[in-house]
Amino acid sequence: MSNSVEQSKDVENNNSARAQTTHADERRRSLVLAAYDLIAEKGFEDLRTRDVAARAGVNIATLHYYFASKEDLIDGVVDYLLDLFSSEASRDLDLDFSTPLGHLRAMFLNTVYRMRTMPNMFVVLGELVMRSQRNPSLEAAMKRMDAQWMHYLNWIVAEGVAQGQFRADLDVEATAKKIIVVVKGVTFHYVWARQEVDFEGILQIIEWLVLPEP
Numbered sequence: 258m259s260n261s262v263e264q265s266k267d268v269e270n271n272n273s274a275r276a277q278t279t280h281a282d283e284r285r286r287s288l289v290l291a292a293y294d295l296i297a298e299k300g301f302e303d304l305r306t307r308d309v310a311a312r313a314g315v316n317i318a319t320l321h322y323y324f325a326s327k328e329d330l331i332d333g334v335v336d337y338l339l340d341l342f343s344s345e346a347s348r349d350l351d352l353d354f355s356t357p358l359g360h361l362r363a364m365f366l367n368t369v370y371r372m373r374t375m376p377n378m379f380v381v382l383g384e385l386v387m388r389s390q391r392n393p394s395l396e397a398a399m400k401r402m403d404a405q406w407m408h409y410l411n412w413i414v415a416e417g418v419a420q421g422q423f424r425a426d427l428d429v430e431a432t433a434k435k436i437i438v439v440v441k442g443v444t445f446h447y448v449w450a451r452q453e454v455d456f457e458g459i460l461q462i463i464e465w466l467v468l469p470e471p
Contacts, residue, residue, distance in 0.1 A: 285323050287313045289333040297377040301384040328394045335398040341378055357417035369456050372447050379448040407433055423467040
């Protein structure tokens, strides 16, 4: 009988712990989303933790319970951006992940989809990139984002070369960097400069960088 009581208490304690964790995760997420939205609306320079707390419907003490500093909160926004970029953009896209070229095309098409449907992602990213030049903590966060993207592209290019789908003479890291420069240029023109872009033509340029001569 005592074992049953103890087991019941253990279950209750585990359920309580899970509920507390879920609540904490939801509160952290609401604060990150509030900061994200305010950066998109007002820019990084006008971001105030009190405004973030007010947008999330909590007091400033609660915000600092979850994020000890503004830098910690910005790290949370960067993590949120990383999650957005690594998540599946749309099930409506006809994407093929069975080959390295398929991965490369999917990366570009996902980015285009996000630019068209979630431009605030790139507005916030642009704000953070600009401020990172004068903010060491933010600079480190931006480098972390680029490093993750670079790691993925290095894998795509290396696999493409190994499988014979891409040119054998490719410098993997140099090629990945070129692709990043091209995609960043596209996002600048479309989102920040608000200029139309020939996405199909840009995709052909990216493919030209890696594919063998016909």
